[in-house]
Amino acid sequence: MTWYPLDTGIVLVGALSAVACALLGNFLVLKRISMMGDALSHAVLPGLAIAFLLTGSRGSLTMFIGAAVAGVLTAAISQWVSELGQVEESASLGVVFTALFALGLILIVRGADAVDLDPGCVLYGSLELVPLESWNVAGFPLPRAAAPLAVACVLNLGFLLLFYKELKVSTFDPALAKTLGIPARLLHYVLMTLIAVTTVAAFESVGSILVIAMLIVPPATAHLLTDRLPVMLLLSVVLAMAAAVLGHVAAITVPTWFGYADTSTAGMMAVVAGLLFGLAVLAAPRYGLARRVAQQFAVTLRIAREDALGLLYRIEETQAGVSAAAVPRLLREALGGSSLLNHWALRSLRRAGHITRADAEYRLTDAGRATARTLIRAHRLWESYLTKHLALRPDQVHAPAHRIEHFTTGAMREALAGDVEPATQDPHGRSIPDEPSAGEASAVQ
Amino acid sequence: MIDTHAATDVTSTDTPAVSRGGLPLDRVPLAVHDLTVAYYRKPVLWDVDFEAPEGKLIAIVGPNGAGKSTLIKAALDLVPRTSGRVLFYGKPYRRQRQLIGYVPQRESVDWDFPVTALDVVVMGRYGQVGWCRPVGRQHREAARAALEHVGMGDFAGRQISQLSGGQQQRVFLARALAQDARLYFMDEPFAGVDAATEKAIVRILHELRSGGRTVIAVHHDLQTVPEYFDHVLLVNLRVVAAGPTASTFTSENLQKTFGGRLTLLDQAAHALASRR
Numbered sequence: 001m002t003w004y005p006l007d008t009g010i011v012l013v014g015a016l017s018a019v020a021c022a023l024l025g026n027f028l029v030l031k032r033i034s035m036m037g038d039a040l041s042h043a044v045l046p047g048l049a050i051a052f053l054l055t056g057s058r059g060s061l062t063m064f065i066g067a068a069v070a071g072v073l074t075a076a077i078s079q080w081v082s083e084l085g086q087v088e089e090s091a092s093l094g095v096v097f098t099a100l101f102a103l104g105l106i107l108i109v110r111g112a113d114a115v116d117l118d119p120g121c122v123l124y125g126s127l128e129l130v131p132l133e134s135w136n137v138a139g140f141p142l143p144r145a146a147a148p149l150a151v152a153c154v155l156n157l158g159f160l161l162l163f164y165k166e167l168k169v170s171t172f173d174p175a176l177a178k179t180l181g182i183p184a185r186l187l188h189y190v191l192m193t194l195i196a197v198t199t200v201a202a203f204e205s206v207g208s209i210l211v212i213a214m215l216i217v218p219p220a221t222a223h224l225l226t227d228r229l230p231v232m233l234l235l236s237v238v239l240a241m242a243a244a245v246l247g248h249v250a251a252i253t254v255p256t257w258f259g260y261a262d263t264s265t266a267g268m269m270a271v272v273a274g275l276l277f278g279l280a281v282l283a284a285p286r287y288g289l290a291r292r293v294a295q296q297f298a299v300t301l302r303i304a305r306e307d308a309l310g311l312l313y314r315i316e317e318t319q320a321g322v323s324a325a326a327v328p329r330l331l332r333e334a335l336g337g338s339s340l341l342n343h344w345a346l347r348s349l350r351r352a353g354h355i356t357r358a359d360a361e362y363r364l365t366d367a368g369r370a371t372a373r374t375l376i377r378a379h380r381l382w383e384s385y386l387t388k389h390l391a392l393r394p395d396q397v398h399a400p401a402h403r404i405e406h407f408t409t410g411a412m413r414e415a416l417a418g419d420v421e422p423a424t425q426d427p428h429g430r431s432i433p434d435e436p437s438a439g440e441a442s443a444v445q
Numbered sequence: 446m447i448d449t450h451a452a453t454d455v456t457s458t459d460t461p462a463v464s465r466g467g468l469p470l471d472r473v474p475l476a477v478h479d480l481t482v483a484y485y486r487k488p489v490l491w492d493v494d495f496e497a498p499e500g501k502l503i504a505i506v507g508p509n510g511a512g513k514s515t516l517i518k519a520a521l522d523l524v525p526r527t528s529g530r531v532l533f534y535g536k537p538y539r540r541q542r543q544l545i546g547y548v549p550q551r552e553s554v555d556w557d558f559p560v561t562a563l564d565v566v567v568m569g570r571y572g573q574v575g576w577c578r579p580v581g582r583q584h585r586e587a588a589r590a591a592l593e594h595v596g597m598g599d600f601a602g603r604q605i606s607q608l609s610g611g612q613q614q615r616v617f618l619a620r621a622l623a624q625d626a627r628l629y630f631m632d633e634p635f636a637g638v639d640a641a642t643e644k645a646i647v648r649i650l651h652e653l654r655s656g657g658r659t660v661i662a663v664h665h666d667l668q669t670v671p672e673y674f675d676h677v678l679l680v681n682l683r684v685v686a687a688g689p690t691a692s693t694f695t696s697e698n699l700q701k702t703f704g705g706r707l708t709l710l711d712q713a714a715h716a717l718a719s720r721r
Contacts, residue, residue, distance in 0.1 A: 030558060086485070162577050169568045173554045176620075179521055179547045180572040181539075227559045227604035 009131040009143045011248045014269055016149035017202035018214040018240035023156040024195050025215035026236055029223055030171050035090055036075070037215035039097035040192065041199045041208050043074040045104025048200065053107065060148060064197050071196020072189055074100060125207030127265045145205045152201040156194055160233065163187065168229060206266045213270040214240055221277045224284040243273040303406050304345035306375050307331065309354060310405075312364050313372035317430075324362050370436035377433050378408035380426035381416040387427045388420055394427040410435075464496055470535035474499050474628040474659040475520065480529030482512070482519045489515050491683050493529070497628075497676075500657050502650050504664040504674035504690075508703050511681040513663045514550070517630045521547060533628065543572060546626030548617050550633055556606045562616045563601040566592050569623035591623040592616070596645055611642030618649060629653065631662040635669075647673055670694055 021037075028034050047070025051062045074096060081092035134141035160167065170177035170184035177184040195215070202211050222235035247269030252262040282290050311331055315322050322330065331342045346362070349355045354368030364372060382401035386392045408416075413435065417423045424432055464473045475497040482490040490512040497503055505513045518524045520531045522538050533541040546569070566588040567580055574580050592598050595615040600608060608616065614634060621629055634646055650673065653660055661678075664670060670677060670690065677694050679685040679702040686698040 030555075032555065165568075165571055165574070165580060166576070168560070168564075169571055172558045172560065172565070173549065173568070175518075175523055175549050175553060176547060176568065178523055179542065179545065180568075181542050182571065223559065227606075228561070229559045229564075232559050 005141055006131045007248060007252070009134065009141055009146075010127055010265055011244055013130045013143050013145050013149060013205050014127055014210075014248060014265060015241045015244035016146055016153055017206045017210065018218070018244045018269065018273075019237050020149055020152040020156055020198045021202060021211055021214035022218040022236040022240035023153070023160055023233070024191060024198060026219040026222070026233055027167060027171055027191055028195070028215060029219040033089070033093075034216045034220070035093055036192070037195065038212050039078070039093045040071050040074055040195050041203070041211045041215075043097040043100040043104075044070045044196050044199055044203075046070055046100050046107055047073075047104075047196075049104050049107035063200055067196045067200040068193045070100065071192050071199075074196075075189055075192035123207050123209050124264045124266045125203065125205050125210065127205050127207075130205050148201045149205070152198045156198060159190070159194060167191075206269075210266040210270050213273050214243070217270075217273040217277050218243065221273075221280045224277075224280040224288070227286070239273070239276055243269050243276065247272040300341065301345060301348070304341050305349055305354075306371070306406055308342065308345050308349060309364070309368055309372040310375050310379070312355060312362055313369065313376055316364060316369075322362075323360050324357055325360070327362050373433040373436050374410075374413070375405055377435065378413055378416075379405040380430060380432040381413060381420060381423070382408070383426045383428070384420035384423075384432075385416050397427060466496055470532060472499055472534070473497065473532070474534060475661065476532045476535075477516075477520065478530050478532075480516075480519060480531065481527045482515055482524060483527045488527075488682065490519065490680075493680070493684050495678055495684055495687055497659060497661060499659055500654060501659060501675040502654055502673065503659070503661045503676040503678060504670050505661065505678045505680060506664055506667065506670060506694075506702065507680040507685075511702075513680055514632050516680065517547075517632055517661070517663065521545070521630065544627045546621040546624040546629045548621045548629065548631040548634055551610065551614055551617065551636065553632075556608075556613060558605065560605060561601065562597060562603050562605055562608065562612075562619075563588060563592060565605060565616050566619045566623050569620035572624065587625075588619070588623045591619040594622060595619045595649065596641075609639070611638040614638050615642055615645060618646060622649070627658055629658060629660045629662075631660065633663050633665060635664065635666060667699070 025034075025037060028037050044067040047066035047068075048063055049066075051066025052058060055062050078089070078093045078096040081087065081096060082089045085092065087095075130143040130145040131141055133144045135144060136142075166177070166182050166187055169180070170182055170187050174184040199211050202214075206214075218236040218239040219232070221239050222232045225235055226232050248265045250272060251265040251268035254268075255261060255263045280288070282288055285291065308327075308331060311327070311334060327346070328339055328342050332339060346355070349368065350357065353365055354371060355362050355364055357363075379401045382404055383394070383397040386397040386400060387394060417432075417435075426432055464470050464476055466473075470476060473496050475495070477493050477495040480490060480493040481488060489510075493516065505516060507513050515524060519526050520538070531538060533545060538545070563585075567585060569591070570580065570584040570588060574584055589598070589601060592601055595618050597612060597615050597619060600612060600616075605613060605616065614636075618631075618634065621631070635643055638646070650660055650662075654675075662674075664674065671694055674690055676688065677690045678687045679693070679698055681702050685702045686693050
């Protein structure tokens with residue numbers, strides 16, 4: 001990979017668009033109106049067209065005013081449609097933005113034939129072309145496209161910082177905000193206007209797909225990773241920048257591995273943002289899949305270990321010598337579970353010093369025996385309890401007791417022992433072991 | 446929204462400063478006169494007249510859909526009024542905002558929102574902080590004190606989705622306390638809370654009353670109305686009865702409120718609504 005100043009320019013413009021969008025997108029995600037980003041970015045089109053038809057100019061200011069008006073109108077009209085028509089908010093949004101987008105297309109085709117509307121350009125923008133129009137700043141080619149985006153970034157950041165607490169309360173609890181004298185609705189419309197304007201600023205360089213992606217994906221990712229609002233805002237910015245840098249790097253390297261020329265940076269940025277979101281889904285500290293799977297596995301492994309201890313305890317009780325090689329088979333037959341899991345359970349018990357392997361036999365250590373005893377005690381107490389209170393036959397009580405024994409605390413064993421009669425023998429006539437003494441129990445820890 | 450009914454609001458500025466009960470109006474926390482609210486032409490509150498006595502705990506009681514929450518929301522300008530006027534201590538709401546605290550229903554907000562319990566309570570102080578200014582130390586401390594007061598001091602840094610329903614309700618209550626208002630509106634503060642929270646809320650209601658505050662709460666549990674509240678307002682579209690609990694909370698009035706049969710007045714209201 002070769003990196004030119006040109007690449008820096010592309011990344012800069014990409015990052016500025018991504019950050020400008022992500023800043024505001026946080027509030028779309030938190031208001032649960034993420035689709036509003038999609039809607040606004042499309043619905044600005046008639047605004048742009050009308051502004052162009054009225055003034056005959058494609059200047060930035062005209063375009064921004066047209067976009068701002070269209071943005072406010074989209075937000076307002078969709079609100080009216082949902083309130084007056086009594087339809088769901090996302091449905092009214094769907095109606096309003098497609099209608100406005102279509103209107104924009106008709107206007108452009110009818111009234112401005114001269115304007116070249118390239119579908120590819122609308123979707124992906126022309127990020128690779130932005131260095132063509134550059135200022136020379138101390139030898140570095142600074143793309144002109146960066147200027148409006150930088151302004152958008154500053155504007156959005158200023159809005160967020162200045163009205164941070166007003167935005168926070170009117171997003172979380174609009175009713176409270178109103179009773180405090182904070183005009184939640186006005187803030188909402190200002191937010192929509194800024195999104196519309198940002199959308200237009202970013203549109204030409206990065207295209208509509210990236211605008212929508214950057215409005216929603218970095219904030220949604222950040223939301224998965226934290227439960228503090230300031231951290232979420234900061235993370236969304238970092239993620240947006242990361243998507244820009246990694247996206248461009250991926251765009252100029254990945255295709256070459258397969259013998260192609262480089263691909264669209266804007267497209268790659270959206271892909272990278274999506275991948276980062278996927279990573280967050282897997283690895284997020286609290287909501288992440290990986291953590292939930294790990295927790296589940298920890299429980300499964302604990303149960304397998306306890307089952308192995310219980311089996312060895314019963315073998316010891318009957319004084320039958322069982323070879324170590326037979327233990328995994330017995331475990332599988334008696335208790336189910338995969339051989340791999342049982343193998344892991346035995347190994348981790350040996351490591352923890354609960355069992356030893358000598359003379360081709362597994363033996364319980366004192367610590368292992370103490371743990372096994374509490375387990376067997378819980379099991380047999382439950383069997384007695386189920387026989388006594390639910391009037392189950394002795395052959396019906398083993399299976400439920402076998403499940404619940406793994407989740408029985410010391411206090412529960414004590415209560416059970418106080419309840420069943422006798423507390424020394426289970427319904428099958430086997431003796432219920434005593435609670436391990438304090439000394440033995442501490443060996444377990 | 447306010448201006449639409451300003452035309453009928455002739456007395457809001459030059460009121461004869463006496464209530465119908467003969468009290469000076471600035472001593473009446475809430476005076477509702479001829480209040481009607483309609484959604485899509487269907488009336489949900491019809492011609493409500495009510496004056497809340499100062500320093501009392503007042504329950505709004507009525508069947509589902511009787512307009513209890515709507516009464517509060519219409520008083521606070523959260524839903525538009527079709528007609529009628531509402532005065533707080535003799536003045537319209539927009540001039541008395543600082544004196545009024547509101548505890549919405551717990552389900553009305555998104556508890557996955559990335560804020561801590563303390564953040565939520567601090568929001569109660571935003572009205573006093575002022576626009577565009579950061580929340581000062583004294584406000585943060587007032588919020589922390591309010592949290593301690595409802596027994597939630599240890600949970601200040603907890604993200605709000607990790608609190609139980611009762612704890613969330615107490616956070617809402619702490620937020621209202623942090624507002625330090627003279628009149629509180631609470632929308633079902635006892636809904637779905639545990640016994641400990643219920644006790645805490647009752648204790649706080651009593652403290653507010655001894656501090657001379659007025660509390661108006663939507664309440665669902667008829668059993669506890671006489672125990673918790675001094676005054677009661679029975680509503681079912683119209684005001685059925687209002688007054689001290691002892692004389693108003695009678696089985697006859699409850700029958701009228703919850704009886705379900707349309708009275709002549711209701712029929713007239715429906716007929717009028719369908720003609721408009």
